[in-house]
Amino acid sequence: MASISRRTLLISGGAATLVTAGALTWDETSRLWWRVPGIDKQRTEGDVDQPGVRWIAASEANLRFADRPADYTVDRVVIHVTQSDFPTAVKVFRDPLHASATHYVVRARDGRTVQMVRELDVAYHAGNRSYNERSIGIEHEGFVDRPENFTEEMYRSSARLTARICKKYDIPVDREHIVGHNEVPGADHTDPGPHWDWKRYMSYVREARGGLGAR
Numbered sequence: 001m002a003s004i005s006r007r008t009l010l011i012s013g014g015a016a017t018l019v020t021a022g023a024l025t026w027d028e029t030s031r032l033w034w035r036v037p038g039i040d041k042q043r044t045e046g047d048v049d050q051p052g053v054r055w056i057a058a059s060e061a062n063l064r065f066a067d068r069p070a071d072y073t074v075d076r077v078v079i080h081v082t083q084s085d086f087p088t089a090v091k092v093f094r095d096p097l098h099a100s101a102t103h104y105v106v107r108a109r110d111g112r113t114v115q116m117v118r119e120l121d122v123a124y125h126a127g128n129r130s131y132n133e134r135s136i137g138i139e140h141e142g143f144v145d146r147p148e149n150f151t152e153e154m155y156r157s158s159a160r161l162t163a164r165i166c167k168k169y170d171i172p173v174d175r176e177h178i179v180g181h182n183e184v185p186g187a188d189h190t191d192p193g194p195h196w197d198w199k200r201y202m203s204y205v206r207e208a209r210g211g212l213g214a215r
């Protein structure tokens with residue numbers, strides 16, 4: 001694979017510095033296009049947007065680089081159920097041919113959560129372009145027809161995550177802004193399904209949001 005030499009504009013702490021990047025591999029170069037004014041957020045492998053979550057990158061084919069909330073207002077959280085086990089969900093979101101991924105995946109048995117897409121970026125999860133652009137997607141391990149998958153640990157962990165997202169983007173904690181995939185306009189998916197306990201979930205989100213304080 002050929003190396004090329006180029007001058008690269010790097011943004012650091014808001015100040016633009018022109019540096020000679022020297023020889024870069026093609027792979028490195030292809031990741032630099034977003035380092036331009038207007039799309040100046042740095043992406044560091046392994047960094048996460050919320051406490052307590054672990055980074056496992058989705059395939060870049062399953063998302064679109066963006067600069068949210070600067071370019072798109074984030075005002076929705078979309079709740080999904082994976083229709084698979086946790087490892088399979090993580091695996092398919094890493095598959096460039098899968099054509100979808102969400103920002104977060106929550107494990108049923110203990111609520112452990114991985115982040116697979118940065119909140120800056122648009123993940124392909126809602127089946128609706130504008131909803132993808134305006135939302136954070138959270139997948140929950142399980143199947144819509146198996147209520148036993150929806151554990152207390154999963155509800156609690158997901159609710160804490162949603163509460164932090166609502167605080168960060170100033171999203172009201174209500175069912176207009178926290179929606180099921182099935183409620184996205186034009187969606188042909190049924191998740192999270194009839195066994196997802198919205199009343200319980202929303203009460204946990206409200207409780208967690210209250211614990212984070214105002215703004």
Ligand SMILES: [Zn+2]
Pocket residue numbers: 079080081125181189191
């Ligand atoms: Zn879904």
